Amino acid sequence: MSPSSIKTTCPYCGVGCGIEATLVDPEKHIVSIKGDAQHPANFGRLCSKGATLGDTVSLENRLLQPEINGRTTDWESALAHVAERFAAIIAEHGPDAVGFYVSGQLLTEDYYVANKMMKGFIGSANIDTNSRLCMSSAVVGYKRAFGADAVPCSYEDLEQAELIVLVGSNAAWCHPVAFQRIRRAKESNPGLKIVVIDPRATSTCDIADLHLSIKPGMDALLFNGLLAYLAETGSLDRDFIDRHCQDFVPALAAAQDSAVVFDELAAACGLPAHDLAQLFAWFAKLKKVVTVYSQGINQSSSGSDKCNAIINCHLASGKIGKPGCGPFSLTGQPNAMGGREVGGLANTLAAHMDLENPLHVDRVGRFWGSDRVANRQGLKAVELFDAIADGRIKAVWIMATNPVVSMPNADKIKRTLQQCELVVVSDCIANTDTMAFAHVKLPATGWSEKDGTVTNLERRISRQRPLFAPSGQSRPDWWIVCQIAQRMGFTGFDYQSSAEIFREHAALSGFENDSEHGIRDFDISAFADINQPQFDALPPIQWPVTAKAMHGTARLFSDGRFYTEQGRACFIPISPRVPFHATDADYPFTLNTGRLRDQWHTMTRTALAAKLNSHKPEPTVEIHPEDALRTGLKHAGMALITSRWGSMLARVDITVSQQSGSLFVPMHWTEQFSSRGRVGALVNPVVDPLSGQPESKQTPVRIEAWQPRWQALLLSRQALRIGGVEYQIKVKGDGYWRYHLAGQTEIDELRSWSKTLLANELQEPSESLEFSDIEIGDYRMASIEAGRLSACVFVTAQGGLPEPGWLCSLFAKPELTRRERLSLLGGLPPQGEQDVGRTVCSCFNVGEKTILQAIAKHKLDNVAGIGECLSAGTGCGSCLPELKTLLADAGKVAVIGH
Amino acid sequence: MNKQKLIVIGNGMAGMRTVDELLQLAPNRYEITVFGAEPHGNYNRIMLTPLLFGAKSVDDIMIHDFAWYRRNRITLYCGTDKAVVAVDRANRRVIAKDGTSAEYDKLVIATGSLPLMLDIPGRETEGVMGFRDIADVQTMIEKSQTKQHAVVLGGGLLGLEAANGLMQRGMQVTVVNRAGHLLNRQLDKQAAGFLQRQLEDKGIEFRLGVTISEIISQDEHIGSVRLSDNSLLPADILVMATGIQPNIALGQAMGLACERGILVNDTLQTSDENIYSVGECVEHRGEIFGLVAPVYEQAKVCAQHLAGRASAAYRTLLSATMLKVTGIDLFSVGDFEGDSTCHRQVLIDHAQGVYRKIVLKDNVIAGMIMYGDTSGSAWYLNLVKNRTNVVAMRDRLIFNPVDLAA
DSSP, X not given: OOTTEEEEEOSSSTTXXXXXXXXXXXXXXXXXXXXXXXXXXXXXXXXXXXXXXXGGXXXXXXXXXXXXXXXXXXXXXXXXXXXXXXXXXXXXXXXXXXXXXXXXXXXXXXXXXXXXXXXXXXXXXXXXXXXXXXXXXXXXXXXXXXXXXXXXXXXXXXXXXXXXXXXXXXXXXXXXXXXXXXXXXXXXOTTOEEEEEXXXXXXXXXXXXXXXXOOTTOHHHHHHHHHHXXXXXXXXOHXXXXXXXXXXXXXXXXXXXXXXXXXXXXXXXXXXXXXXXXXXXXXXXXXXXXXXXXXXXXXXXXXXXXXXXXXXXXXXXXXXXXXXXXXXXXXXXXXXXXXXXHTOSTTOOSXXXXXXXXXXXXXXXXXXXXXXXXXXXXXXXXHHHHHHHTTSOOEEEEXXXXXXXXXXXXXXXXXXXXXXXXXXXEESBSOOTTGXXXXXXXXBOOGGGOOEEEEOTTSEEEEEOOSSOOOTTOBOHHXXXXXXXXXXXXXXXXXXXXXXXXXXXXXXXXXXXXXXXXXXXXXXXXXXXXXXHHXXXXXXXXXXXXXXXXXXXXXXXXXXXXXXXXXXXXOOOOOOOOOSSOOOSSSOEEEEEEOOSSOOTTSTTGGGSHHHHSXXXXXXXXXXXXHHHHHXXXXXXXXXXXXXXXXXXXXXXXXXXXXTTEEEEESOOOTXXXXXXXXXXXXXXXXXXXXXXXXXXXXXEEEEEOOOSEEEEEXXXXXXXXXXXXEEEEEEOSSSEEEEEEESSOOSOHHHHHHHHTTTTXXXXXXXXXXXXXXXXXXXXXXXXXXXXXXXXXXXXXXXOOOHHHHHHGGGOSSOOHHHHHHHTTTSOBTTSOOOOSEEXXXXXXXXXXXXXXXXXXTOOSHHHHHHHHOTTSSSOTTHHXXXXXXXXXXXXXXXXX | OOOEEEEEXXXXXXXXXXXXXXXXXXXXXXXXXXXXXXXXXXXXXXXXXXXXXXXXXXXXXXXXXXXXXXXXXXXXXXXXXXXXXXXXXXXTEEEETTSOEEEOSEEEEOOOEEEOOOOOTXXXXXXXXXXXXXXXXXXXXXXXXXXXXXXXXXXXXXXXXXXXXXHHTTOEEEEEESSSSTXXXXXXXXXXXXXXXXXXXXXXXXXXXXXXXXXXXXXXXXXXXXXXXXXEEEOSEEEEOSOEEEOOHHHHHHTOOBSSXXXXXXXXXXXXXXXXXXXXXXXXXXXXXXXXXXXXXXXXXXXXXXXXXXXXXXXXXXXXXXXXXXXXXXXXXXXXSOOTTOEEEEEEETTTTEEEEEEEETTXXXXXXXESOOTTHHHHHHHHHTTOBOGGGTTXXXXXXXXXXX
């Protein structure tokens, strides 16, 4: 490690990859990023998002000054204002009249003080988190089964397994580095079976021996069927059940009740019977099985039950607490786990203690020195915003999250914030859909400036270390919380550092955590006295970390002891439920939502990295070819998708990877980058009754072709202000901005309309190029400044628009050649110049056309060959499935060619 | 050997191209005699422009020198004295000014065209000329060495080439054009604007929308001109480039059927089946000619017929125009304005002065203008000639798709 290199942790998904950042120019925030070869989560690997972190640490769109009602102010005024307003509202309406909505993006220390302030001193449990939307069902599942929110597994279990069942998880895109570990495990052990259960054929299926394209929402039935099968085939681990579990009989009865005849079970799941039988046989026969599950399970009105249906099978076959075994929930966020540990959910207290347990409340009260500790559950995310809407909550403080985009029924969230008396938002980003409603804006430090810890999805605590000093007036979230808490008169918020908070958090985890008081799973008491240098040098470590386990704990439950009162794991009888809202004649499709490979959440940071925007520049709706035919949709055409809650516009992607009857739309687009691309507006707000997690994977919708009168592609060196366009997508490129526009309102005069669009960019009319074919409604214009392309727009009424690849590359040229100028508005390069096409490999910026040319030229027939020629696929590996598809397509062409 | 006798009146491009073609087809069929009114071999009239501005010499622009006539055993009578003054059709005899005469079995009349000299008061004044032959060019070069101000009347191809040539020779040139824009037979207003700007940058001045109402002489030599707006322009020479008219005086005198030109049928025969006519002096199906491509096509058909291959029939095809001014690229073909049933595509690079326009009628290119960059013009010309349906490539048609990748 060179002197200027700093080890830290990636701020995106729950994999928690270690990063080695080398400061190139700290003043200009220039840093080079690589994977930390020593970090046990990734051993040096990074995905496309992590690898481009260096492109996201600029000051572009950073919030750097506190603001009150749109006016910048100093910290003292902002802190005093928030403290006074919160205090006044609490004084008048009681502690439940305020709420915090926080985030799995916060560090553990930030999370800890926010939770302490709300539950310990304001005396309400109205603090909930965006993790509610992502893994709260998994929490319920673990707590019901194990008596504690304890993820039993480690990444090593993936490598030691004989069978990995991925359910409702597109790990290839959502947890890419964990997926790469599975891929390599499969490569080194071809005997390892991989089964993917997912309505969609995702990139994760690339390594699957078996893909079960399950009917949406039928997962609990499938696992009930598996439990019944294990019993029927004598595949139960009777000894484990008898010695370490309870309530097996009712659970089995419920399973047998719901899944009577195998063929009917397969039909109900929408699966070929022999495929389902294959999974069951493997699960029963193979000793080491990991079931990996994620949002496809959790985001459901019966998500908690689905989790327990999975866990039941692992308990029944004793496939837990052993190498290569376990029900493994992959959490989405970098510190969802840390949030769970500090109790930053409305239905937990702190350090894995419970609000409903008076002993816990008393204990925490004594520890914190407060007699006001909340003793009943607060409002979970959806309820919290409902309470704001009906006026029960009058002040909300949103930290590091973007509910106007990510919440279900998201248009309602807008209206709700609009009418809320006091909205405080602390964030590192200046312009977000949520920030638009903030009365008070508090500038928080960003990833590259933060100092603290996060916990990944295998319970591994890693340090996030600052690369730069805080920018502008930005401050750590823990500092902001503590300053306001102190101004509200609360004691115990005078921390000088995040290390001090971590110490207290560690001490609380070990506080009365013994056989006398009852043993809690979350225990990092070994760090209760950690000093600053030790904190700074803290290596990644899996909790529990105690005097007995100083080096952490890779796997839980090896001793068969669980955290329930009896020390036994609980079977939960499951009666499978279908999605709450069924499709019907008006809304005949099931809308599924999820992540893309190269974007994170609401794109506030990933969209700053041009490289990450080219893989999927527009929000698309994936639809099966037969459904497209029936609904009259054309590939790359536009669709209007409508649910009972809202509507959006998306580009149509016709693909057989989508099941008939289902649609898929990515969750990322916001109003910062799209006019009508927020899928959250459509998502039904139904939640799981236990976890409060919304059913974001199954909303009944209808889809119809949206026929614009015109469409346009606009590229500009400078960002443009474009108003009043019905469909508008904004994409940051490398040195340019790209806009996809479409409208149903006729444009009177194409030329003057285009000129108005480019008004910023168009210096002189003499510097412009134009093409018109007015009678068919085609108009194109380019603006050139000192020989360089500064903007171009292509408008068409009925024709096509160019592939932007080559046009985008022109922004990098110091001067356009004459031939380039003359080809420019044709959208195609002159002979001899390469059009690289759509980016496939983000790590090495390799385009589709380049890959296809290499395949043809060098007669390549495998991904290794592509890697040798172009390096594509040799970085994070996330594009390998796409490379295979390109090879297969190229092969087909060759066959036809013969 | 009993060869037939062929006489060609006119030693220009049309007549001699006919002879060339004929020599290819039937080298021994005729004993050929050529009468020419200029004292030269056959030269490329198109090259008068580079001759004027000094890029070529008289030798450079010769297609056939005198030796060539000797080699091909062609009798050439050339010079002003050898201008044909009469044809005795009854005796099939051609008579020149100096009395030289010859008999023919077949006769080809290729007397070309004359500059259209507008009837402006003072037009006979010394220093007023056309731009039609080597003698005109020699006069212009001579004048340019002592005189300063040139006025060119006519903003067509010939006028602009003359203007450019005179400017190259160091004169201050003003082009006077009755139409509001230049090359109005080849360009629309937009393209003409680019052209005008480019020529102005070279130093040529323009007075558009006016004409010359009077030529004012000084010491029996032109001194200035008065324009229709009553303003005066100094003029040491005036080049009339307001168009051409078929030279049909001989044809009329011979009693051949003439209208604007000597009437010919599809095999280029006049009303006398033994007498052919080709080039700018003819009128075919109501059309007269001023460009080289159709004239060469006429020569080809005429030669085939003379060679006894009767199957060929002449049809006028669209031909494209170019302007021979260094640094100016221009291509124009067909109907470049179009009517209400036409669609128009336009590409403009304002800064580079590049302009393209395609007029589409029923998905076929009816006409096109390229200005500032003519790459691909041959390809477009083929599309026009072949009436190719371009609907499938409409969105990239104007960008010279053969030069685009993929």
